[in-house]
Amino acid sequence: MEWINSSSSSVQEKQQQQQEENEGEMMAVEGLYTKVMTDEQMELLRKQIAVYAMICEQLVDMHKSFSAQYDIAGMRLGNPYLDPFMASGGQKITARQRWTPTPVQLQILERVYDECSGNPGKQKILDITTELAHHGQISETNVYNWFQNRRARIKRKQSGVPSNTTESEAKKHVMSKKNTTLESIQSFENPTTRISENNIYFQSPNIGMEQMIGKMDAGMVFSPLPHWQMDRYDMLG
Amino acid sequence: MEWINSSSSSVQEKQQQQQEENEGEMMAVEGLYTKVMTDEQMELLRKQIAVYAMICEQLVDMHKSFSAQYDIAGMRLGNPYLDPFMASGGQKITARQRWTPTPVQLQILERVYDECSGNPGKQKILDITTELAHHGQISETNVYNWFQNRRARIKRKQSGVPSNTTESEAKKHVMSKKNTTLESIQSFENPTTRISENNIYFQSPNIGMEQMIGKMDAGMVFSPLPHWQMDRYDMLG
DNA sequence: GTTGTATGAATGAAGG
DNA sequence: CCTTCATTCATACAAC
Numbered sequence: 001m002e003w004i005n006s007s008s009s010s011v012q013e014k015q016q017q018q019q020e021e022n023e024g025e026m027m028a029v030e031g032l033y034t035k036v037m038t039d040e041q042m043e044l045l046r047k048q049i050a051v052y053a054m055i056c057e058q059l060v061d062m063h064k065s066f067s068a069q070y071d072i073a074g075m076r077l078g079n080p081y082l083d084p085f086m087a088s089g090g091q092k093i094t095a096r097q098r099w100t101p102t103p104v105q106l107q108i109l110e111r112v113y114d115e116c117s118g119n120p121g122k123q124k125i126l127d128i129t130t131e132l133a134h135h136g137q138i139s140e141t142n143v144y145n146w147f148q149n150r151r152a153r154i155k156r157k158q159s160g161v162p163s164n165t166t167e168s169e170a171k172k173h174v175m176s177k178k179n180t181t182l183e184s185i186q187s188f189e190n191p192t193t194r195i196s197e198n199n200i201y202f203q204s205p206n207i208g209m210e211q212m213i214g215k216m217d218a219g220m221v222f223s224p225l226p227h228w229q230m231d232r233y234d235m236l237g
Numbered sequence: 238m239e240w241i242n243s244s245s246s247s248v249q250e251k252q253q254q255q256q257e258e259n260e261g262e263m264m265a266v267e268g269l270y271t272k273v274m275t276d277e278q279m280e281l282l283r284k285q286i287a288v289y290a291m292i293c294e295q296l297v298d299m300h301k302s303f304s305a306q307y308d309i310a311g312m313r314l315g316n317p318y319l320d321p322f323m324a325s326g327g328q329k330i331t332a333r334q335r336w337t338p339t340p341v342q343l344q345i346l347e348r349v350y351d352e353c354s355g356n357p358g359k360q361k362i363l364d365i366t367t368e369l370a371h372h373g374q375i376s377e378t379n380v381y382n383w384f385q386n387r388r389a390r391i392k393r394k395q396s397g398v399p400s401n402t403t404e405s406e407a408k409k410h411v412m413s414k415k416n417t418t419l420e421s422i423q424s425f426e427n428p429t430t431r432i433s434e435n436n437i438y439f440q441s442p443n444i445g446m447e448q449m450i451g452k453m454d455a456g457m458v459f460s461p462l463p464h465w466q467m468d469r470y471d472m473l474g
Numbered sequence: 475g476t477t478g479t480a481t482g483a484a485t486g487a488a489g490g
Numbered sequence: 491c492c493t494t495c496a497t498t499c500a501t502a503c504a505a506c
Binding site: 335336337338378379382383385386390 | 484485486487488
């Protein structure tokens with residue numbers, strides 16, 4: 001069978017339509033459509049899985065030790081870690097993963113925003129999309145999101161931008177991509193239990209069970225359905 | 238920096254297959270190279286991660302039982318670990334304000350979603366809630382909203398998407414996501430050791446540790462270096 | 475190459 | 491059910 005064959009399945013049926021030469025996440029392969037994933041994304045996924053694999057393994061080892069004897073000393077689950085896989089090849093490209101309005105589009109959007117007091121109707125969005133499409137690849141969803149975000153962010157600014165940046169959208173800085181994977185995993189939520197240092201999982205050969213559990217309970221939550229798997233849906237018809 | 242270190246564990250050992258150039262499924266886009274992945278592949282990966290998450294969670298639960306029973310001091314030999322960041326703000330201590338499904342919960346939800354064709358009855362929701370409660374804080378409303386949103390969003394995605402013919406065929410390859418979810422994962426690498434029954438992981442909130450370990454040693458072993466990164470990897474024949 | 479920031483997108487929840 | 495909001499995640503890009 002074909003590995004690279006277009007299909008749909010997964011939680012949401014999907015089928016692409018729209019722009020075919022869109023360089024976004026879709027591309028044609030032998031006449032079929034497929035999603036594109038960058039090395040970076042793959043790397044990330046790979047790491048997530050690896051992290052789980054490691055944790056599962058350690059937990060199992062731990063259990064074995066327990067079962068065998070309450071030999072605490074045997075608690076040493078890990079040992080020196082080796083690098084299972086790291087150096088990813090070359091991840092140069094970055095297929096566009098997110099739409100970015102062109103200056104022209106932005107200008108039009110802002111103009112319309114003022115005209116509509118920030119809330120254009122569905123039909124209006126469709127019209128706008130059509131017009132913007134003349135200036136670059138775009139979809140209704142993009143427009144919809146743009147207005148959505150615009151409203152939310154303007155509102156936030158007005159209602160005060162107190163130094164209260166600890167909560168809203170101006171704080172958490174997920175640093176460089178290198179740490180992103182772990183960061184995203186451990187700090188997904190619940191800041192009170194998050195570990196301050198990155199690499200908590202690997203900073204030492206032996207990780208305390210308590211810590212691990214902490215991570216599981218609090219931070220081991222990750223985006224279940226990677227957004228890039230989803231299609232860019234066109235907001236309703 | 239090193240991400241994953243491992244020594245000599247069954248699972249990770251295999252991850253060693255250094256990733257090379259993976260010329261395999263690459264294609265040129267605007268002069269750049271990218272990897273390609275189908276929806277099925279993505280779905281599969283996502284599920285793999287989810288299963289790991291679930292296993293980890295259960296292992297942790299088990300561990301907790303053990304700890305409680307024997308109250309082994311050695312377990313916390315680690316470092317108490319204090320969070321240096323908690324002091325400043327003060328309000329961030331408050332837990333999250335909105336429910337976020339854990340991977341396990343999500344997996345269950347999706348399974349139920351398929352079973353109920355997206356519309357579980359009131360009683361069903363109650364049942365689900367009860368079960369999900371074993372994996373984290375949750376309320377009926379959460380479940381209700383989840384289904385509500387899911388239906389709406391799936392629908393939206395489907396709209397504007399001319400149904401396609403590739404679907405029926407493609408589905409065969411991956412799974413109808415109902416009972417095959419785990420199967421596909423289990424048999425990912427080693428079909429001979431796969432579990433014959435589906436949903437073995439979910440038959441009850443707690444499954445025996447031995448079983449789980451069995452799964453890990455036998456069926457849960459998958460190519461650490463995602464097949465889609467290997468050259469010409471042939472997924473099942 | 476890192477760190478900070480602006481902003482596109484995902485999603486739980488609320489309102490109608 | 492549908493639309494909208496609020497919050498958060500993640501990425502593109504600028505600034506260092």
